[in-house]
Amino acid sequence: MKLLQERTAKQTLGESLIIQTAVRLMVPFIQLFGLYVIVHGHYSPGGGFQGGVILGASFVALALAFDQQLCMRLMSERVNGVLGNLGALIFTGTALLCALFGGLFLDYSALDALIPLGPIEWRSFGIFIVEVGVGLAVMSIMVSLFWDLGSNGGMDEGL
Amino acid sequence: MEQLLALIIAKYNYWLYVILMMIGFYAMIGKRNLVKKLIGMNIFQTAIILLFVSAGVKHGAKIPILDKYAVLKDGVDVASVVNPLPHVLMLTAIVVSVSVTGVALAIMLRIYREYGTLEEDEILEKLGK
């Protein structure tokens, strides 16, 4: 405890010990809540955009309380870029797959030829897949915008 | 007098949002600092979003999240559910607003790096020289 207090008293970036401990305890629960909001878009208010912003806000809280270098070590730039591109690709890939299987461009019931579940159930499942893609893309862009704007392009020190 | 009161009760939400829109509009054209202009644009966009969402409300209606098994058995009364279409369109508008704010802040950081100031008339002097 004494070591922790001395270390946070000496650092130049980052907040005090109370804020750092509170953020470190809260970030897993914020991410779990963000995943809950994405997945429960069918039954309660929420969906892809809202859950993606909550997930991105958890990483922004981590970068504000600690150093931005620690946040970039926990979630590297490469993983962030891959997740963002994967999210946009899931949406367009699903839409294109529906067209390849005989329906219109975003007609989810044409995917019934792949795995037979019934055309109405495939519409509900297609909406779910598309929401996951949107959530990943929005999370990646929120984190990337904060890193760029907060460090004025250099990505070394943060706010 | 009663006609005036009936008019106010029927339309006061539109008047409030038009006043908020005009506050944002004055900030966009009347202030000289670039960050204040950007905040004015944000206020303008928020007022437009609220105007659209409030135009689809029905008196005494519930939110557009229904009970699946009750609706599959009985059907749904249209006048008891709020219009879901403005909500959908305004989700897109909110995301566009965030994107425009992000890109505008990035451009402002570059302007500050080049000219050293964020006041509009000083930048115009340095450009004109």
Add this chain to the structure above:
Amino acid sequence: MKTLALLATLITGAILLYGTMDFPAWGDPQAPASVHLSPHYIENAVAETHVPNLVTAVLGDYRGYDTMFETVVIYCAGLAVISVLRRKKA
């Protein structure tokens, strides 16, 4: 300059307030916004997609094109900020 901006704002506000005289009353179920297409969405969305949340059903299925291009918009905003701001460490 500021008086000119104030005058322009007041004139625009007066014109807009005069334009709201034609709007339907707040909370009217027979307003034109709620009469043409949205009764079709309210009545048929749960039966056709088995999703109880009407906003998600309209956003993901009936208006899927808008959502796809909106994802592209926010992706391009991230790309634009990266390309404008990044610089190599000197």
